[in-house]
Amino acid sequence: QVQVVESGGGLVQAGGSLRLSCAASGTIFSINAMEWYRQAPGKQRELVAGITRGGITNYADSVKGRFTISRDNAKSTVYLQMNSLKPEDTAVYYCKVTVYTVYWGQGTQVTISS
Numbered sequence: 001q002v003q004v005v006e007s008g009g010g011l012v013q014a015g016g017s018l019r020l021s022c023a024a025s026g027t028i029f030s031i032n033a034m035e036w037y038r039q040a041p042g043k044q045r046e047l048v049a050g051i052t053r054g055g056i057t058n059y060a061d062s063v064k065g066r067f068t069i070s071r072d073n074a075k076s077t078v079y080l081q082m083n084s085l086k087p088e089d090t091a092v093y094y095c096k097v098t099v100y101t102v103y104w105g106q107g108t109q110v111t112i113s114s
Contacts, residue, residue, distance in 0.1 A: 001026050001027060002024055002025070002026040002027065002028055002097065002099055002103045003024070003025050003026050003103075003104070004023075004024050004095050004096075004097050004103045004104060004105035005020060005022070005023050005025075005105055006020060006021070006022045006093065006094070006095045006105040006106070006108040007020070007021050007022075007023075008020040008021050008075050008106060008108060009093060009108030009109045009110045010079050010109075010110070010111070011111045011112075011113065012107060012111075012112060013112070014086055014087055014112055014113065014114050015084060015085065016085050016112070017081070017082060017083045017084075017085065018082045018085065018099060018110060019035065019079060019080070019081050019082070020079065020080040020082065020093055020095075020108060020110075021077060021078075021079055021098070022034070022036070022077065022078045022080075022095030022105060023075065023076060023077045023078075024076040024077070024097045024099075024103070025076065027092060028076055028099055029099075029101055030040070030053070030099070031053060031076055031097055031098070032052065032053055032098040032099065033050055033051070033052055033053075033071070033096075033097075033098045034050070034051055034069075034071050034078035034095070034096070034097055034098075035047060035048075035049065035050035035051070035088075035095070035096040035097075035098075036048040036049050036050070036069065036076075036078070036080045036093055036094070036095060036096075037093070037094045037095075037096060038089075038091035038093045038094065038110075039091055039092050039094070039107075040088075040090060040091040040092075042048065042049050043091075045094065046060065047060055048060050048063055048067065048080070048093070049063065049067055049069040049080060050069065051069045051070065051071050051078060053073065054069075057069050062088075063082075063089075066082065066083050066084045066085075067081065067082050067083070068079060068080070068081040068083075069081075078095065078097075080093070082110075085110075085112045087112045087113070087114045088112075089110060089112050090110060090111050090112050091110060092107040092108065092109050092110070093107060093109075094106075094107045098103060
């Protein structure tokens with residue numbers, strides 16, 4: 001069994017920064033992709049950023065140039081550095097970890113005030 005726990009959410013003003021962390025634990029031999037999704041009220045969950053075990057990254061167009069995803073394979077942890085935050089970034093951010101199957105965290109709230 002694998003547990004996925006996000007942290008680092010909060011309330012910040014527009015233009016500010018936050019760093020999210022997501023740690024996976026449990027019976028893990030090798031983590032493949034680690035991804036961040038978000039879901040705003042009334043909207044579908046969307047991919048924000050992803051990173052492969054080898055470090056290849058991809059981003060949603062809406063966050064390119066503002067967000068940076070990184071991972072520490074030794075710690076089974078993925079990070080999301082979010083800069084120049086906008087009110088439209090407000091959402092619950094979820095971490096998705098792909099091992100031999102997919103595991104999701106419970107989410108962390110990010111609220112950006114204008």
